[in-house]
Amino acid sequence: MADLHLGGVSGSGRARFGKGWGDHRERIEENWRALVRPGDLVLMPGDVSSARSHREVQPDLAWLDRLPGWKVLSRGNHDRWWNRVEAVRPMLRRSQRAVDGDAVEVGGMVVCGTLGVPPRCSDPAEEARQLAALDRALAEADRLRTAGSPVFVLWHYPPFDRNREPGPVVDRLESAGVAACVYGHVHRRSDWSLQVQGVVGRVRYACVAADAIGFRPLRIGDWA
Numbered sequence: 001m002a003d004l005h006l007g008g009v010s011g012s013g014r015a016r017f018g019k020g021w022g023d024h025r026e027r028i029e030e031n032w033r034a035l036v037r038p039g040d041l042v043l044m045p046g047d048v049s050s051a052r053s054h055r056e057v058q059p060d061l062a063w064l065d066r067l068p069g070w071k072v073l074s075r076g077n078h079d080r081w082w083n084r085v086e087a088v089r090p091m092l093r094r095s096q097r098a099v100d101g102d103a104v105e106v107g108g109m110v111v112c113g114t115l116g117v118p119p120r121c122s123d124p125a126e127e128a129r130q131l132a133a134l135d136r137a138l139a140e141a142d143r144l145r146t147a148g149s150p151v152f153v154l155w156h157y158p159p160f161d162r163n164r165e166p167g168p169v170v171d172r173l174e175s176a177g178v179a180a181c182v183y184g185h186v187h188r189r190s191d192w193s194l195q196v197q198g199v200v201g202r203v204r205y206a207c208v209a210a211d212a213i214g215f216r217p218l219r220i221g222d223w224a
Helices: 019-035 054-065 085-091 124-144 169-175
Strands: 041-045 070-074 096-098 102-106 109-114 151-155 180-183 198-200 203-207
Touching: 041 109, 041 151, 041 180, 054 085, 054 096, 070 102, 070 109, 070 151, 085 096, 096 102, 102 124, 109 124, 124 151, 124 169, 169 203
Parallel strands: 041 070, 070 096, 109 151, 151 180, 180 203
Antiparallel strands: 102 109, 198 203
16 A cells, blocks of 8 residues: 555645545554454555654654554655655664665565656656666565565556556566566546556556555455
């Protein structure tokens, strides 16, 4: 699940996308506790909190830690509290891990990722930076993986454009033998049906923006 936008929906501007955001924290918690088991791995590709600093994000990290499962977080475009991953990791709770241009191993599975860019990015310099960060993350994931262990990629933006044409990230994921890529960022109903879902080539893609999946964690498979 991506795009939880914890820390006050009114301040984050999410309310304009629908009335369901008014009680979204309560709905997420109820659905999460019903669906996620203690040993599950929950992938969270960005926009976890609308907090603006390490201090402001503390209640959201504490709330998230109380929910079942292991959580791996990456940065989204609204995660203003997130600076360097080296500064983020020390304040994470026991059940939380973070990736940003690198990778972690959790329970025999490897997760890597970075913020990413839209599939048709208007900023060539930023696109080059994010693709370089992904290359570093995939290299680290390859170093951590053992025979048969899946690799998951967190990439905040859709990897394909509205015409379902692949962005530059797609070839990299295919070449790296990634099991799945999860992404979010899209919040309009008119956009949800345009997102690529399911297996393309050898990679499974899943749009997991919280409102797109009804504020219910989406199970993308059982790799345990």
